[in-house]
Every structure is written in C-alpha cells, then in structure tokens.
Amino acid sequence: MGAVLSQAFPWSGLLLLLVLVRLTKGVAFADAYALVSRPFWPGPSQQEWLRSSQRLAADLRFSQLAQDNARLRGLLDLGQVHSGAIQAAVISREVDGWWQQILLNKGTLAGLRVGDVVEGPGGLVGLVGQVSLSTATVTLLTDPASRIGVWVARTRQHGLLSGVGTSRPVLRFLDKDPQVRPGDVVLTSPASTLVPPNLPVGVVQSIDQRANPAPEAIVQLSAPVDAIDWVEVLVRRSP
C-alpha cells in the first residue's frame, strides 16, 4: 500500500496542479507569459503606427463625409461647390478706413473669381469683391457692405453677420429668443449659398437682448485680419 502511494504521489500532484490550472482559468500561465514576453511588447513606435493609422482612417472618413456633403448640397442646389484652395499673400490691407479690404497677390490668372471665399488662420476673412489679372480685393467681414449667413452651432440659431465698420461685426438673429450667451462659437450657416458650411467665424462677445426687432450680438472675429499675411481662397466651380 505504501509503495503504491509513493508511486502515485507525483502523478496525483501533477493532476492536482492541472485541476488548479483549470479552476483558475490559466491566470498563472497568462501572467507568466506576460512576464516572459515583456521585452517583445509593442513599443512607442508601434503606438505611433496605430495613431497614424487612426489619423488616416479619420482623414479618409472626413474626406468621404466632405464629398458626401458636397454631393448632397449639389443635389439640393445649395450654391456652388468648392473645388480647391489657393494660397495667396496679403499685399495691402485697409482695415480701418472707409473701405475694409485687403489686396491679395493672386487674380483671375490663378483662377480667382468674384464671390470666392477667403479663409485665414482662425477662420473666415471675407469674400472676393473685385479681381484683376494678378490681384484680388477682398471685402472683409467688418465692411458695412458685408453680410453673410451664420449660425451658433450650440443652439442652432441662425442670423446675419453684418459689418459695421469696426473690428467687430454685429450678428443679428432671426429669432426673438436665440438663447445665445457670450463665448458661443459662430460658424457659417449650412443654409448659406455664399459660403461653405461650418467655417469658424468668431466668438460671441456680448449680446443686446433689447435690440429691435430681434437680439443682436457683437462678434469677435477669430481670424486676426490686421495681422495675417497669408490666406486661403476657396475656389468655386459650378455644381
């Protein structure tokens, strides 16, 4: 009997160990594997690859959404589709005079047309008002002749942004109770036929709730027109 027990002990011990492994779902093995394989874990470079592939996926998705948006806007006949952007330098600026405008070093030879949208670092700057062969005059958002459709994305309230000759244009809401507060971001309206949708324009600085017939807000523009040297002109093509 003693001899049988002494022969069975190692095997019974192994059996007990395997039962333990089974009962613990192999956590010990997993931990041991983790310990052993630690030097071969994905390092920072592999994390970067992952991030890069995520960025690529996001870019592709954004591009696809932009194409879809352009196609749908074309179907709805909501203005013209922008085919590309042209970089242009600001060669003259008149931001506080009788006319608020800047002069760009690109004109019809580069494909610019009257009404093209001009974007600077930070957001929308204005629309091309006049073009020559090699220059374009941009009417700024601050010019009293400028008026574009915008909305406050947080509350989805639409309004018209009108230049008043100062550095801060006025946003006149169409609704009597826009529920807008200082700090809200103003974007170009998706319903606008003049400008592409959702370009950043500025931030609501103050609101006059007593204005007649609807409240008005003073908007601080996000693109510093008096400081920027380069802008991007969104060139249009017919849908």
Place this chain on the structure above:
Amino acid sequence: MSSLARQPLCLASIFLVPLLTLAAPAWLGIAGVSPSWGVLWLLPWALVEGPVSGAIAGLMLGLLLDGLHPGPVSEIPALLFLGWWWGRFGRRFPPLERSFSLGLLAMVGSALLGITLLLQFVLLQPDTFIQALRGSQLSVPPRGWTPSVLGMAGLHILGAQILITGLLAPILCSLQLLFWRRQRVLQR
C-alpha cells in the same frame, strides 16, 4: 495747362498717391486710419498750378483712386472741387507758406472728401437708410451705412483722417510746394 503739367516727372508723381494708399503704412495713421494721400498731393499742386490744372489733376486723381475700391462710391466730386478751389486760392491770395494755413486747408479738404463719401454711402442706399432710421420691423436686417454705422465707424474714420491729414500737411505739402515752385521758376 500750366508749366508743371508739361513736366512728365512732376505729373507722374500722381501715381505715388494710389501706391501710398495701397501701402497704407501703419505708422503714419491714427487709430488705424491712414491720411488722405489724395488731398496731400492735390493741395500743393493746385496752389502752384491754378484752378483749371488743379481741377484736372483732381479728376485724374479721383479716377485713379476710385479704381482701388469696389462699389459705386466716388472720390471724383470732392477732389475735382478741391482742385479748383485751392487753385483759385493760390491765384487770388499771396503764396501760402505758413504751416498752419496748409494744415488747415488740408483738414478742410479731408473733411469735405470724407463727408462726400459718407453722403454717397447714404444716398446710394436711401431705402436701407430710411428704413433703419425709422426702426421698422425688417424681416431682413439692413446692410450698409445705416445711422448706427455712421455713428460708430463713420465719425471715427472722418475724425481720425482729418486729424492725421492736417498733421502731415505742413511737412509734406511744404516740401512739395517748395519743389514745385522751384520747378516752375526753372521752367520759365
């Protein structure tokens, strides 16, 4: 046409005006507003050359400057009148040499130019202006030079431009007067 106009280099200096307007050096402005370069060039020219040449120069200058800005508003009426008026001034009175007189004439000229621009901004959109003035319940907010815009920006630009033009005139116009009077004497 008088003698200065026959000198191509003197007449060509008129092209400096649109170039300076475009360059708009920020250090030569008050509150971001540049001086009226047209007034600063036209004043000495008209004083030396007389009313006819002054008016023609005003017309040429207006045509040049109007090309720089979109829209129908024009600087021609004011510059044409100023050229003629300053020309008469130069012919009827002893030659102007005092800085104060030059500064004052430039300020009056700048004021007149600014006021004619303001009037045109208003008169070219009379419906908008009148509706905004009455405070009617417009479904679409008015665009352009409404009374509030005139009050906020118009008076600010007008005041700043009059001031900086009047300050620069004694320096720049005196130099131009000296140079052009000398050229005129040499021509004779």
